[in-house]
Amino acid sequence: MRAVGVKDYGATPELLDLPKPAAGPGQVLVRVEAAGVNPVDLAIAAGAFGRPPLPLILGVDFAGRVENVGSGVTRYSPGDPVFGRAAGTYAEYVVVDETGPVVAAPDAVELKTAAALPTAGMTALGILDAAEVRGGESLLLIGAAGGVGTFLTQLAAARDARVLAVTRGDERVRLGLFGAAVTVDATTQDVARQVRDEQYPQGVDVLVDLVSADPEAFEANKSMVHDGGVAVSTRGATREHGKVQSGVEELAFVVRPSAELLTALAKEVDGGSLRVFVEAEVPLAEAAGAVARVAGGGARGKTIVKP
Incomplete structure (x- = not known):
């Protein structure tokens, strides 16, 4: 699986070749359609919010389709379009808990565009x-x-x-x-x-x-x-x-991601109260440059990464 991350905290993000993850009990494996870029992504990669195991994949926002589900999952089935928050979304696949901040994607925008929404x-x-x-x-x-x-x-x-x-x-x-x-x-x-x-x-x-x-x-x-x-x-x-x-x-204010907030957000989009302006769409190989620009405060709207 291709992904973008760091091999050490604070290192320059790079393109990585990692094993494809698998969905465990209560989990959903999502094939990522796009990942949203946020200023906080580089801070996470620097270890500012804890030090998970390395290598550390960047990204927390995603939209994609369910590839398969683990035992006990009842809310989602393969093929379902979803969006939400998870660790390590600058990748071709991401695993999320069924009960976590993940919900059905809004119908009013392209699936890849929904990746700009969560955070x-x-x-x-x-x-x-x-x-x-x-x-x-x-x-x-x-x-x-x-x-x-x-x-x-x-x-x-x-x-x-x-x-x-x-x-x-x-x-x-x-x-x-x-x-x-x-x-x-x-x-x-x-x-x-x-x-x-x-x-x-x-x-x-x-x-x-x-x-x-x-x-x-x-x-x-x-x-x-x-x-x-x-x-x-x-x-x-x-x-x-x-x-x-x-x-x-x-x-x-500190955001507390939840399925309830994501559902309310999708309703705003489908109801016409919220339009999603994507400033830039970049391939996975160019994600490191995109996140550096966004973290530097030069963004107008949102940037998404396409695996």
């Missing part, structure tokens, strides 16, 4: 639920141009929230198509002035900061939220950890 889509959907975003509210989204940002913009707009999307570069047309009411280019415009002076002098209802790892930068962005509002960080930049000392509730 970014579940993160976007989970943030909206955690922040309890409602219709009529204003949502300031820092880092709107990437995978999570484009999904979050669409899902929030579908809930009738007013999205102020902050990007690096002119993304007005693309983000506007995804439902953003206003798009601010942080490289040429003063974000705080645009929000406070032009849009919401009293502050926005919700901040979602997908970019700031520095607590001071997050704090500066949080100043654009009115008292009683909510500020969400996906980069661990919160200081108050839910305590409303500043008048703004802080949420340190």
